[in-house]
Amino acid sequence: MVWYYVGGVAFYALLAAAQSSVLVFARLNSGQPDLILLWTLAWAVHANRSEALFWAFVGGIFHDLLSIAPLGTSVLALLAMIGVVQTLKSELYSFSPLLLLPIVFFGTLLHHLVLYTLLAVVGYGVDFVPTVRYFLLPTLLYHVGLILPVYVAVRVVQRLIGAPSALR
Amino acid sequence: MRGGWRNNRWSGLMVAFVLAAGLLLVSLLGLTRPLEDLLAAPLNALTRLLTQTSRTIITASEAPQTMEELLQRNADLERQLAALTAELLQLREIASDYQRLSGLLNYTNTRRDLRTLAADVIGVEQQSLLRSLIINRGARDGVRVGMPVITDLGLVGRVFRVTANAAQVQLITDQNSAVSGRLQTSRAEGTVLGRGLLTGSLRMLYIPIDSQVLEGDLVVTSGLGGNFPPDIVIGQVTSRRRLEFELSQEAEIRSFINFNTLEFVLVVTNFEAADINVFEPPQ
Numbered sequence: 001m002v003w004y005y006v007g008g009v010a011f012y013a014l015l016a017a018a019q020s021s022v023l024v025f026a027r028l029n030s031g032q033p034d035l036i037l038l039w040t041l042a043w044a045v046h047a048n049r050s051e052a053l054f055w056a057f058v059g060g061i062f063h064d065l066l067s068i069a070p071l072g073t074s075v076l077a078l079l080a081m082i083g084v085v086q087t088l089k090s091e092l093y094s095f096s097p098l099l100l101l102p103i104v105f106f107g108t109l110l111h112h113l114v115l116y117t118l119l120a121v122v123g124y125g126v127d128f129v130p131t132v133r134y135f136l137l138p139t140l141l142y143h144v145g146l147i148l149p150v151y152v153a154v155r156v157v158q159r160l161i162g163a164p165s166a167l168r
Numbered sequence: 169m170r171g172g173w174r175n176n177r178w179s180g181l182m183v184a185f186v187l188a189a190g191l192l193l194v195s196l197l198g199l200t201r202p203l204e205d206l207l208a209a210p211l212n213a214l215t216r217l218l219t220q221t222s223r224t225i226i227t228a229s230e231a232p233q234t235m236e237e238l239l240q241r242n243a244d245l246e247r248q249l250a251a252l253t254a255e256l257l258q259l260r261e262i263a264s265d266y267q268r269l270s271g272l273l274n275y276t277n278t279r280r281d282l283r284t285l286a287a288d289v290i291g292v293e294q295q296s297l298l299r300s301l302i303i304n305r306g307a308r309d310g311v312r313v314g315m316p317v318i319t320d321l322g323l324v325g326r327v328f329r330v331t332a333n334a335a336q337v338q339l340i341t342d343q344n345s346a347v348s349g350r351l352q353t354s355r356a357e358g359t360v361l362g363r364g365l366l367t368g369s370l371r372m373l374y375i376p377i378d379s380q381v382l383e384g385d386l387v388v389t390s391g392l393g394g395n396f397p398p399d400i401v402i403g404q405v406t407s408r409r410r411l412e413f414e415l416s417q418e419a420e421i422r423s424f425i426n427f428n429t430l431e432f433v434l435v436v437t438n439f440e441a442a443d444i445n446v447f448e449p450p451q
Contacts, residue, residue, distance in 0.1 A: 013210070013211055013214060014214065016211060016215075017211060017214040017215040017217075017218050017291075018218055020215055020291040020292050020293065020302070021215050021216075021218035021219035021222060021290075021291055021292075022218055022219075022222045024292045024428070025222060025226060027428065030364070030367075049180055049181070050180055053180060053181065053184045056184075057184060057187070057188065060188070061191075061207075062211070064195075065204060065207055065208050065211055066208070066211060066212075066215065066291060066293070066302065067293055067298060067300070068293065068298055068300045068328050068329065068336055068338060068342075069298060070192055070195040070196050071191055071192065071194075071195035071200050071204060072188050072189070072190075072191035072192030072193075072194075072195050073192060075188040075191060075192075076185065076188045076189065076192065079181070079184050079185055079188055083181045083184075083185075086181075118192070119298075122192070122196060124298070124343070124344050125343050125344050126343065127343050127363065127364060130363055130364060131343075131364060134364070135364070
């Protein structure tokens with residue numbers, strides 16, 4: 001069980017490092033896919049609430065460690081997104097992977113909305129129009145395109161390692 | 169029973185939110201800095217490794233594969249060399265003109281040469297909104313918060329955060345970056361703000377309404393505010409906007425630097441940002 005969490009934290013470190021190195025070469029306009037967000041969201045679909053919140057917390061910290069944003073900003077944004085996803089999930093009778101498309105679309109919007117609001121509150125200027133045009137739209141495009149492959153990868157990993165909530 | 173279970177569900181989320189908000193608050197007070205430094209060190213090393221690996225792969229994939237490609241590449245490089253040689257000659261001529269004029273005006277250049285430290289770019293900001301990069305030089309190399317970062321093409325930004333072996337540089341393209349700039353021909357001053365784009369697009373605001381702003385005009389740092397040394401190139405004016413009802417005009421600036429492919433930068437180590445807040449008039 002300890003190795004599950006140690007391995008998970010190491011994996012998030014790898015995702016964060018890849019995001020600020022390898023994925024820079026995949027920038028569309030000024031937006032790029034957010035691997036931590038995608039992985040956390042896909043993992044949360046079949047995880048219980050506390051597990052999903054824990055990984056959102058870990059992911060947010062790694063997000064902020066390689067950013068000039070204060071520590072905790074991304075944690076709050078990811079928690080807000082995962083909180084909503086978990087609430088929606090509990091209201092559904094059945095789940096189809098295609099539901100991930102609207103979920104990742106609105107989840108990304110919510111995540112960015114919370115993030116920009118927090119950054120504005122702590123004193124970072126946010127120029128809304130270029131932000132939406134150059135960052136948010138390409139990022140949304142990437143997320144909608146990548147969520148299903150990421151979901152498949154998450155399910156494979158969950159089954160391989162026998163994650164606590166993998167076989168639900 | 170079901171209500172209790174629901175309450176329990178919400179309490180977990182609330183606890184997580186309170187913890188995260190507490191973390192943010194503590195971070196804003198600067199108390200998490202030692203922890204961040206500790207965690208960032210291995211993360212920066214991992215980022216550096218991945219950056220180098222991906223650059224190697226990309227360079228290898230872009231290398232010419234056949235003899236025809238090699239010949240074509242050679243011809244392209246020769247053309248570029250010819251163009252750059254012509255440009256170099258032109259610049260040497262301008263430099264020599266400048267030296268002669270300086271001598272005639274008995275102009276004394278009191279500015280010391282900038283002492284710089286070369287650094288590799290090992291990571292780029294992952295928050296889409298913010299613009300920063302991580303370099304492989306830190307406090308051990310003498311890098312301090314506030315030091316300007318440049319390349320041969322102009323101003324990159326300023327050191328924002330420093331760990332033992334790495335530093336984070338806020339780019340001039342960041343939406344929160346403001347640099348005092350000066351138009352090279354009219355000497356008019358203004359504030360150059362980042363637009364948060366990787367294209368190197370900037371905005372220069374508060375240019376006096378009666379100043380002449382020409383497309384193609386160079387914009388350099390003015391040194392006002394004490395954050396950057398004067399006369400470092402920021403970019404070139406691409407367009408201007410002047411509205412009748414406004415008291416100042418603004419210009420679109422394009423930096424010569426491609427921030428998306430920046431690999432090496434120079435940290436100016438002999439410049440100390442001045443704190444001019446103490447000179448503010450008493451309230």
